[in-house]
Amino acid sequence: MAGVHAKTITSILYRDFLLLMAPHRALLAAAKFLCYLQTLSLDNRPARWALETSKQLPKGWYATLRRDLLLLDIDVLTWDYRLNLALQVEKALWIKQHVELELCLTWSRMLVWRHHPFPLHLAIPPKPALYLSLPRYLARQCARLRTSAHHLAIEHYRVGNRRRACHLRICQYCDANEVEDEYHALVTCRDTQAIRDQFNVPPRLIMKRSLTIPDRAAAEFVAAIFRHVDKRFEP
Numbered sequence: 120m121a122g123v124h125a126k127t128i129t130s131i132l133y134r135d136f137l138l139l140m141a142p143h144r145a146l147l148a149a150a151k152f153l154c155y156l157q158t159l160s161l162d163n164r165p166a167r168w169a170l171e172t173s174k175q176l177p178k179g180w181y182a183t184l185r186r187d188l189l190l191l192d193i194d195v196l197t198w199d200y201r202l203n204l205a206l207q208v209e210k211a212l213w214i215k216q217h218v219e220l221e222l223c224l225t226w227s228r229m230l231v232w233r234h235h236p237f238p239l240h241l242a243i244p245p246k247p248a249l250y251l252s253l254p255r256y257l258a259r260q261c262a263r264l265r266t267s268a269h270h271l272a273i274e275h276y277r278v279g280n281r282r283r284a285c286h287l288r289i290c291q292y293c294d295a296n297e298v299e300d301e302y303h304a305l306v307t308c309r310d311t312q313a314i315r316d317q318f319n320v321p322p323r324l325i326m327k328r329s330l331t332i333p334d335r336a337a338a339e340f341v342a343a344i345f346r347h348v349d350k351r352f353e354p
């Protein structure tokens with residue numbers, strides 16, 4: 120089975136399991152702690168006095184935090200603490216992680232490059248990817264889609280002796296003469312039309328929320344497509 124770069128898979132897993140990378144989590148925790156300290160009163164809370172002291176130190180905890188947050192274009196010296204600092208930091212970190220891990224390499228290849236009218240901004244996901252909570256046989260097929268671990272020509276002809284240039288990885292099961300990627304198999308291929316009719320899932324639904332499989336019906340549709348594709352490779 121073909122696959123994508125380990126970096127891509129890592130980024131997908133971080134995204135789907137709702138993980139910020141460890142240094143980012145540490146920075147977020149520090150920002151939350153600073154928010155907490157700012158809410159304390161100066162009159163009778165030693166922790167707040169300690170904060171005011173460390174603000175004077177050139178290399179203290181506060182100085183380090185300020186330097187790290189400046190990289191996110193957030194300056195704690197001028198920050199208005201009526202706004203939620205931690206939330207802004209978390210948003211900025213999600214975007215930073217998104218760029219660092221080059222999330223846009225595979226599943227999003229078709230979504231971002233073909234369909235997205237403007238550059239994708241990664242929002243803070245409210246919860247882990249839905250497919251992770253589905254029954255195992257469905258979750259497995261969705262994970263295959265997310266990580267490009269499937270037999271479609273775009274991946275099948277990526278590796279080893281089989282390798283062909285991208286534009287030559289044509290679908291051999293219909294006469295459209297298109298590259299057989301995820302979009303082709305799910306949305307346009309004549310060979311999988313029967314499955315689309317059967318499930319009545321508008322493929323747009325899967326595409327719309329750029330990196331998610333929106334519901335169980337969509338997951339069952341994806342599973343049916345992959346079962347169909349796998350059958351071509353059974354002896």
Ligand SMILES: [Zn+2]
Binds near residue numbers: 290293294
């Ligand atoms: Zn086709």
